[in-house]
Amino acid sequence: MNRVRTFLGMIRFEHTIFALPFAYLGMVLAAAALGGWPTWGQVFWITVAMASARTLAMTVNRIADREFDAANPRTARRAIPTGQLSVRAAWGAAAVALALLILAAAMLNPLCLMLLPVAALFLVGYNYTKRFTWLSHWILGLTDGAAVMGAWIAVYPTLTAPTPWLLWLAVTVWIAGFDLIYACQDAEFDRQAGLYSVPARFGVAAALRLARINHGLTVLLLAAAGLLAGLGWPYWLGLAVIAGLLAYEHSLVRPDDLSRLDMAFFNVNGYISVIAFVSVFVALLVA
Numbered sequence: 571m572n573r574v575r576t577f578l579g580m581i582r583f584e585h586t587i588f589a590l591p592f593a594y595l596g597m598v599l600a601a602a603a604l605g606g607w608p609t610w611g612q613v614f615w616i617t618v619a620m621a622s623a624r625t626l627a628m629t630v631n632r633i634a635d636r637e638f639d640a641a642n643p644r645t646a647r648r649a650i651p652t653g654q655l656s657v658r659a660a661w662g663a664a665a666v667a668l669a670l671l672i673l674a675a676a677m678l679n680p681l682c683l684m685l686l687p688v689a690a691l692f693l694v695g696y697n698y699t700k701r702f703t704w705l706s707h708w709i710l711g712l713t714d715g716a717a718v719m720g721a722w723i724a725v726y727p728t729l730t731a732p733t734p735w736l737l738w739l740a741v742t743v744w745i746a747g748f749d750l751i752y753a754c755q756d757a758e759f760d761r762q763a764g765l766y767s768v769p770a771r772f773g774v775a776a777a778l779r780l781a782r783i784n785h786g787l788t789v790l791l792l793a794a795a796g797l798l799a800g801l802g803w804p805y806w807l808g809l810a811v812i813a814g815l816l817a818y819e820h821s822l823v824r825p826d827d828l829s830r831l832d833m834a835f836f837n838v839n840g841y842i843s844v845i846a847f848v849s850v851f852v853a854l855l856v857a
Contacts, residue, residue, distance in 0.1 A: 589717045591847035592741050593620045596718035596734055598847075599799055600726035602854050603733075608725050612678065616721050619674035619682075623720075626667040627693040627713070633660050634697045642759050681727040682720065689716060704766040707746040707753065715741035733799050740791035747784030748819070748839050750777045755828050775825040785816045792846070801853040808849020812842050 597616055601608040608616075632639070632650055640651035649655040668690065675682040692713040699706040715738040722734040750768055753760070754777055757769035769777040789809065796805045819838040822830040 589624060589714050589741075589843070590617070590620050591843040592715075592737070593717040593721040595847045595850050596721035596737060597725050598851055598854060599733060599737075600722040600724075600731075602799075603731065604726055612725055615674045615677045616724050619671055619678070619720065619724070620717060622667045622671040622674060623689065623693055623717075626664055626671060626690075627697070629660050629664040629667065630694050631697045633657055633664070638763055638765065641763065642756065644755065644759075678724040679727050681723050685720075685723070689720065692716065700760075700765050700767060702766060704768050704771045706766060707749045707768060708742060710749055711742035711745035711747075712738075714745045715739070717741070733795055736791055736795040736798060740788050740795060743784040743791065744788040744839075744842070747781040747788065747816075750781040750784065751819075751823055751831065753777065754823070754825075755831055773825075774828075778820070778823060778825060782820055785820070789813045789816065800857075801850065802857055804852040804856060805849045808845050808852075811845055811849075815842050815845075 593616055594613075597608050597612065601612075632648065635645075636648075636650045636657065639645040639648050645651070650657060650660060671690070672683075672686060675686045692709075696706070696709045696713045699709045703709075718737040718741055719729075719734045722731070723729065753767045754769045754774045757767065757774055757777075759765075760767045760770035767777075768780060772780075789812065792809055792812070796809065815838050822838075
């Protein structure tokens with residue numbers, strides 16, 4: 571049990587909350603487009619797929635970055651650099667997560683299973699993008715944003731509906747925006763290690779400005795998706811709260827003061843994802 575707790579702490583399993591509500595959002599909107607609600611079976615297997623996908627991605631991330639983590643004072647106490655968890659054990663956990671992801675996709679529908687190799691490529695591959703491009707922030711966002719589309723096609727197996735594409739873009743720039751903020755604390759280390767990030771390449775101030783632009787686009791894209799889906803007042807109330815939280819998030823960090831960055835990254839963004847789902851769910855209930 572100690573090893574399990576160590577592993578879950580290493581991958582910050584509790585942060586599945588960032589992506590899971592957006593997957594549920596895609597799920598209930600897809601079901602609404604079909605005139606109903608998702609089945610309990612779909613809810614269960616979408617949850618398994620999301621938890622497995624994030625576990626796979628984060629485990630490979632910790633394996634791939636173990637040498638950088640060991641050299642970075644901020645991350646040197648992580649489980650693999652300190653020997654609390656072996657690389658072999660981590661690869662075993664990643665294999666289990668992949669097996670569960672395959673099973674969940676197979677239980678949902680053939681399109682999910684057919685597209686799984688593409689999803690797996692992004693889940694594993696994005697971990698290496700920081701080695702060659704500062705666009706890694708948006709590749710991470712694109713990977714996490716795929717949760718919306720994955721949950722949509724799990725219920726409504728079509729790629730032609732515009733709503734999930736808008737939501738995918740919204741999550742892409744939302745994730746990229748707060749990853750830009752989070753990367754600011756490692757700007758100097760990234761330069762020394764030869765890693766690519768916007769803060770390392772263009773500076774912290776530029777990264778924070780770009781994060782604000784991304785979060786402005788997030789609100790616009792969520793508004794466009796709400797209009798397209800015909801969502802009522804609970805959604806727009808939720809969107810107003812999300813816009814306020816994003817503004818608050820940016821008030822917590824400045825180029826010369828990143829001391830409250832953890833609050834901006836973990837607390838505020840967890841609230842945003844939950845509010846997004848709840849506002850859509852309530853809007854569909856009262857429609």
